[in-house]
Amino acid sequence: MGRDAASDAAFTEFAVASRARLRGTAYLLCGDWSRASDYVQEGLIRVYVAWPRLVRRGGELGYARKAVVSAFLDASRKRSSTERPEPEQWDRSSDEDVANAVTDRAALMAALARLPERQRACVVLRYFEELDVRETAAAMRCSEGTVKSQTSRALASLKSMFEEASRRELLVGREGIVPS
Amino acid sequence: MTELQDLMRETVAEQPYDDLDLHDVMVAGRRRARTQRLGRAGVASAVVAVGLVAAVAAPRASSGDAGPAGAPDGTGTGGTSTTAPPSPAGPTLHLSDAVQAVEGRDFRVLATHTNQNLDGDNGQYFDGVTDDGMILFRDGPRFDQLYPRFALMNPATGAKTWLPRLNIGQADTMPVELGAHRLVLVSQGGVNRSGALIGHVFDRDTWQWSTVTWPSLPEVAGPTGVLGPDGRLYVPVLATQGKVPEGDWPLGRNKEADDSGAAGDTYDLWSVSLDDPSDVRDENMSVGSIAFTSTSMVWSDRTNGSGGLIHVRNMTTGDETTFDPQAGARCNLLSVSAAADRVVLDEFCGESSAGVRDDRIQILTTNGDQIVTIQDSGIGGGTFSVDGSDDVVTIFATDRSPALGTYAYDLSTDRFLRISHGMSMFSMGGPTPAGELMWSTAVNDNHGATQWLGELTP
Numbered sequence: 009m010g011r012d013a014a015s016d017a018a019f020t021e022f023a024v025a026s027r028a029r030l031r032g033t034a035y036l037l038c039g040d041w042s043r044a045s046d047y048v049q050e051g052l053i054r055v056y057v058a059w060p061r062l063v064r065r066g067g068e069l070g071y072a073r074k075a076v077v078s079a080f081l082d083a084s085r086k087r088s089s090t091e092r093p094e095p096e097q098w099d100r101s102s103d104e105d106v107a108n109a110v111t112d113r114a115a116l117m118a119a120l121a122r123l124p125e126r127q128r129a130c131v132v133l134r135y136f137e138e139l140d141v142r143e144t145a146a147a148m149r150c151s152e153g154t155v156k157s158q159t160s161r162a163l164a165s166l167k168s169m170f171e172e173a174s175r176r177e178l179l180v181g182r183e184g185i186v187p188s
Numbered sequence: 189m190t191e192l193q194d195l196m197r198e199t200v201a202e203q204p205y206d207d208l209d210l211h212d213v214m215v216a217g218r219r220r221a222r223t224q225r226l227g228r229a230g231v232a233s234a235v236v237a238v239g240l241v242a243a244v245a246a247p248r249a250s251s252g253d254a255g256p257a258g259a260p261d262g263t264g265t266g267g268t269s270t271t272a273p274p275s276p277a278g279p280t281l282h283l284s285d286a287v288q289a290v291e292g293r294d295f296r297v298l299a300t301h302t303n304q305n306l307d308g309d310n311g312q313y314f315d316g317v318t319d320d321g322m323i324l325f326r327d328g329p330r331f332d333q334l335y336p337r338f339a340l341m342n343p344a345t346g347a348k349t350w351l352p353r354l355n356i357g358q359a360d361t362m363p364v365e366l367g368a369h370r371l372v373l374v375s376q377g378g379v380n381r382s383g384a385l386i387g388h389v390f391d392r393d394t395w396q397w398s399t400v401t402w403p404s405l406p407e408v409a410g411p412t413g414v415l416g417p418d419g420r421l422y423v424p425v426l427a428t429q430g431k432v433p434e435g436d437w438p439l440g441r442n443k444e445a446d447d448s449g450a451a452g453d454t455y456d457l458w459s460v461s462l463d464d465p466s467d468v469r470d471e472n473m474s475v476g477s478i479a480f481t482s483t484s485m486v487w488s489d490r491t492n493g494s495g496g497l498i499h500v501r502n503m504t505t506g507d508e509t510t511f512d513p514q515a516g517a518r519c520n521l522l523s524v525s526a527a528a529d530r531v532v533l534d535e536f537c538g539e540s541s542a543g544v545r546d547d548r549i550q551i552l553t554t555n556g557d558q559i560v561t562i563q564d565s566g567i568g569g570g571t572f573s574v575d576g577s578d579d580v581v582t583i584f585a586t587d588r589s590p591a592l593g594t595y596a597y598d599l600s601t602d603r604f605l606r607i608s609h610g611m612s613m614f615s616m617g618g619p620t621p622a623g624e625l626m627w628s629t630a631v632n633d634n635h636g637a638t639q640w641l642g643e644l645t646p
Contacts, residue, residue: 016214023210032200041204049208056217082357113199116192136196149309149331166192179191 019059022068023052030076036132037080039121051076074147077129119169127162130155273546277514278558283591289605295642299343304636306614314639316618320368329358354397362411366574374411383407402460404468415574416480417503424455430493448518448538452493477524481576486526495521500554511556525570527579529554530599532570574619582625594627598644612637
């Protein structure tokens with residue numbers, strides 16, 4: 009069995025163009041660049057398997073994004089219910105870091121680390137990937153109502169934790185309004 | 189004030205070096221796609237009950253037939269052949285030799301299930317059939333069902349009895365035992381550097397799931413394992429992989445890379461007890477593909493490339509037979525299946541300069557005698573069972589519109605039947621007991637599929 013070489017070339021072009029963005033998404037989800045690479049790799053493998061159908065239907069990036077988020081959530085679920093993300097897996101994300109954060113980025117990552125995985129995914133998809141509620145629900149395989157409630161809870165927690173750590177106000181949306 | 193969106197972008201703007209190798213991604217993707225094709229194959233079409241001809245197809249006696257170019261078999265080392273596909277070593281059938289099956293006379297439908305739109309979301313599937321005839325029915329994971337849930341479905345009534353939740357996230361599962369008292373599925377540990385094989389055992393008497401893991405078993409690439417007649421699960425662990433040649437594989441006329449004649453992969457064979465996590469055994473065997481009959485282990489030297497020799501070992505006496513299947517120099521062995529005294533090899537043997545693929549389902553005795561080879565373009569298949577009991581070779585024809593569909597070669601009667609015309613674009617299916625097979629047909633303009641469970645009449 010062989011794959012179409014032109015199809016492989018198209019996949020490679022897509023992967024090269026999208027990998028940095030996907031890795032950024034994965035990093036915001038997991039807080040660790042190495043694990044982010046793992047999730048991107050798993051996501052791209054899933055994209056490659058589905059590539060012939062994706063090309064015919066379009067939506068390659070959306071599928072890739074969904075695959076990366078799915079890989080992250082899969083891995084999260086597989087940890088035992090009592091296991092939490094190891095602080096050292098996050099870049100500067102311990103309690104102490106939160107208290108002493110001197111940069112907004114560190115404060116952001118520390119605050120994200122404290123969110124439950126699905127809330128974190130909602131925030132990253134809505135505000136980094138700029139997906140709307142419907143697209144986020146599709147990426148996370150949940151209802152739009154779940155996305156709205158999870159995002160709302162996540163933003164409240166995120167703002168509170170961020171502002172406590174950085175002493176600066178965190179705006180969400182250009183007008184301070186959650187995009188619909 | 190800090191804007192969340194800007195801050196997220198700044199945070200990921202400077203990324204450390206990324207050593208992701210896209211070649212590795214594509215190799216893993218090819219392997220996964222191929223595994224899906226081999227392990228979960230189940231494609232077909234609407235059942236058309238026409239034709240009243242005799243249901244036994246005599247293999248065309250083409251042994252020694254040199255074929256259009258006079259070549260006894262492909263002798264190239266890759267790339268496209270300059271001739272039409274060479275003839276296999278033994279008697280040969282083509283798809284056009286199949287007799288159209290008639291529902292009610294040649295087979296009967298036991299159950300169907302339709303997913304209207306699998307493009308929109310994942311759906312519900314028949315994942316296999318138990319020894320006592322119940323369908324292992326899987327729902328999800330999908331938008332409104334984040335975790336797969338399983339039921340046992342009575343094919344006669346359609347009634348489903350849902351099993352307690354199996355907490356496996358969205359992991360893929362593969363059934364390795366579907367007994368009247370116990371179901372065993374396996375999954376892989378996950379993407380986060382965990383290739384651990386996990387067994388999920390459902391006790392049908394106590395109606396409870398339990399989990400078994402084997403700490404000393406090496407990591408695997410995905411859900412894998414074959415149940416032996418001794419009750420142990422035999423697990424292949426990747427040892428060596430064939431290399432892609434410099435400059436990649438040559439392109440055929442249809443612009444597909446032609447990797448016929450590839451070097452093949454080898455696996456170290458391990459076995460585990462499904463009851464005792466500490467019972468892990470290195471079998472000290474290098475294998476390609478493996479399968480079991482009710483009494484014997486069957487394996488090739490390599491897989492996913494040139495398969496080498498076929499070995500058959502009686503699990504009780506230890507007696508071993510080795511033979512050359514005479515598959516041809518350009519034939520890649522994709523899978524081995526077995527039933528009773530038959531060995532079934534699924535092979536891809538390259539592409540002719542006219543763009544015709546040479547795909548083969550080669551059926552031999554466990555002594556190496558050629559029974560028949562089904563040769564055509566765009567076919568694949570084998571027997572699908574967890575215990576070597578299935579005596580129906582299911583063949584999926586995916587290439588050409590007129591021949592598109594599912595076919596069945598009955599090992600017990602040598603009938604070669606066309607079960608359906610057309611097929612869905614989705615892979616689904618699972619192991620079945622003797623005499624049964626699964627296929628699927630397209631619905632909703634190919635956005636969905638109907639899955640069928642059928643049984644050949646004696």
